[in-house]
Amino acid sequence: MTNNPKKAAAFWIGLYLFFVLLPLVLSQLGPVPAPRGFVAEVGIALGFVGLSMMGAQFALTARFPSVAGSLGQDTMLQFHAQAGVIAFLFVLAHPILLIASDPGYLSFFDPRVNAPRAFALSTGMGALLLVVVLPLFRKRLGMAYEWWRFTHGLLAAFVVMVGTAHVVMVGREGGYTSVLWKQAIWVALGVLAIALLLRMRILTPWLTTKKPYRVAENREETDDTRTLVLEAVGHEGMAFKPGQHAWLTLGGTPWTLAQHPFSFSSSATDPKRPAFTIKALGDYTRSLDKVEPGATALLEGPYGAFHHENDPTPNLAFIVGGIGVTPAMSMLRTISARGETRGLVMLYANKTPDRIVFKDELEQMREELDLHLVHVLEDPGELADTTAITEQGLITPDVIEKHAPPADDKSWTYYICGPEPMMNAAEHALLDRGVDPGRIRSERFNIA
Numbered sequence: 263m264t265n266n267p268k269k270a271a272a273f274w275i276g277l278y279l280f281f282v283l284l285p286l287v288l289s290q291l292g293p294v295p296a297p298r299g300f301v302a303e304v305g306i307a308l309g310f311v312g313l314s315m316m317g318a319q320f321a322l323t324a325r326f327p328s329v330a331g332s333l334g335q336d337t338m339l340q341f342h343a344q345a346g347v348i349a350f351l352f353v354l355a356h357p358i359l360l361i362a363s364d365p366g367y368l369s370f371f372d373p374r375v376n377a378p379r380a381f382a383l384s385t386g387m388g389a390l391l392l393v394v395v396l397p398l399f400r401k402r403l404g405m406a407y408e409w410w411r412f413t414h415g416l417l418a419a420f421v422v423m424v425g426t427a428h429v430v431m432v433g434r435e436g437g438y439t440s441v442l443w444k445q446a447i448w449v450a451l452g453v454l455a456i457a458l459l460l461r462m463r464i465l466t467p468w469l470t471t472k473k474p475y476r477v478a479e480n481r482e483e484t485d486d487t488r489t490l491v492l493e494a495v496g497h498e499g500m501a502f503k504p505g506q507h508a509w510l511t512l513g514g515t516p517w518t519l520a521q522h523p524f525s526f527s528s529s530a531t532d533p534k535r536p537a538f539t540i541k542a543l544g545d546y547t548r549s550l551d552k553v554e555p556g557a558t559a560l561l562e563g564p565y566g567a568f569h570h571e572n573d574p575t576p577n578l579a580f581i582v583g584g585i586g587v588t589p590a591m592s593m594l595r596t597i598s599a600r601g602e603t604r605g606l607v608m609l610y611a612n613k614t615p616d617r618i619v620f621k622d623e624l625e626q627m628r629e630e631l632d633l634h635l636v637h638v639l640e641d642p643g644e645l646a647d648t649t650a651i652t653e654q655g656l657i658t659p660d661v662i663e664k665h666a667p668p669a670d671d672k673s674w675t676y677y678i679c680g681p682e683p684m685m686n687a688a689e690h691a692l693l694d695r696g697v698d699p700g701r702i703r704s705e706r707f708n709i710a
């Protein structure tokens with residue numbers, strides 16, 4: 263796979279469109295039923311494309327390292343969420359347009375005509391509605407992320423199974439899939455979608471047990487942030503690129519819903535001793551202070567395109583906020599461990615000085631590396647033991663203008679990670695300054 267992000271994106275988008283539009287091509291091959299009028303034909307086409315988009319949703323969340331590595335897992339998941347809504351609208355339009363063209367199609371939902379079919383189609387549509395609507399209301403309903411993710415996969419698998427069965431059954435009644443080979447392709451694509459789900463939920467977690475880790479250290483960084491240092495048990499660890507992340511499971515069993523993504527905060531030069539620095543934000547992350555050294559940990563990964571390994575530019579400018587400092591810290595520690603000489607700028611936003619994670623180590627790195635460090639603090643209060651520059655307030659275009667490298671200096675790539683509003687502000691400010699979008703990388707921790 264190419265290292266050029268634009269070419270990689272074009273390749274994967276092309277592959278996605280190929281699979282999504284494949285049913286339309288298939289429908290025109292072999293015997294074709296008599297036309298049923300424009301509205302009905304559009305309804306059928308939308309049904310085909312909507313269903314294949316639903317199937318492709320499983321590939322988007324399958325965490326294939328080559329895809330997630332070139333596009334970024336957060337980008338994939340954002341696309342997954344948006345494509346899900348479009349697929350839903352297409353599938354919904356399918357019965358609506360067919361019934362509008364001929365009310366006789368209502369019989370598909372009539373249990374007196376065919377009870378199993380009416381039940382399957384009604385529950386399939388209901389499940390589809392839940393798949394799309396639950397993510398929007400999950401937080402308001404107080405549903406834990408882990409349970410939502412589990413239910414989401416099950417419901418989506420059910421929708422794809424009902425949809426595939428519907429395509430095959432309608433084909434047997436003289437539709438676009440009347441021949442066996444077309445039915446076989448649809449069944450194969452449906453099975454592939456379910457296989458991708460099983461691979462991610464069963465096979466991949468099981469494989470993580472082959473390379474276990476032990477918690478070597480669980481140390482407090484700030485009031486609400488801890489670092490878990492792991493130690494590979496009987497293997498060479500996980501080779502990762504600084505800035506990437508892995509999914510962490512604590513305890514010996516991979517069969518738990520509690521699997522969470524965290525960026526490596528340690529140097530990539532020591533894959534046998536990876537570390538994760540974690541802010542207590544919810545039930546799971548708040549419970550990490552109880553993890554005892556010696557506990558078993560499992561890691562799935564590495565994933566992510568937020569790293570500098572393929573960048574042609576030598577210099578790195580970080581614009582980070584809060585716990586978004588972790589991938590940047592991994593990059594700095596790796597650069598330091600490798601003895602690399604690079605231009606480095608870090609604008610690091612926090613509310614107050616006591617929230618600054620890695621404050622002392624960053625201070626030390628200013629001595630060792632060519633690091634221009636700026637603490638951007640909403641309430642600077644007493645920022646002791648540092649000679650780093652301090653700005654009061656938020657990361658604004660003015661702060662970026664003052665401390666970031668010149669916009670036209672193409673030797674710099676920007677790495678942005680932090681709270682959503684900070685990331686949006688930083689991205690806009692850089693683009694407004696005329697920084698080429700190809701030199702801006704972002705990692706969003708909030709994926710759902």
Ligand SMILES: Cc1cc2nc3c(=O)[nH]c(=O)nc-3n(C[C@H](O)[C@H](O)[C@H](O)COP(=O)(O)OP(=O)(O)OC[C@H]3O[C@@H](n4cnc5c(N)ncnc54)[C@H](O)[C@@H]3O)c2cc1C
Binds near residue numbers: 507539706
């Ligand atoms: C690529 C990436 C890298 C990350 N790196 C770090 C890091 O280095 N340090 C750090 O402190 N945090 C990191 N996070 C965020 C971290 O994953 C969440 O804060 C954590 O999972 C919250 O779990 P919780 O149950 O304590 O909180 P909750 O209150 O249950 O969840 C808060 C939010 O975190 C997300 N989340 C919760 N559970 C999961 C899950 N199982 N999988 C995915 N997302 C989930 C959801 O968006 C949820 O709304 C990263 C996230 C991503 C996507």
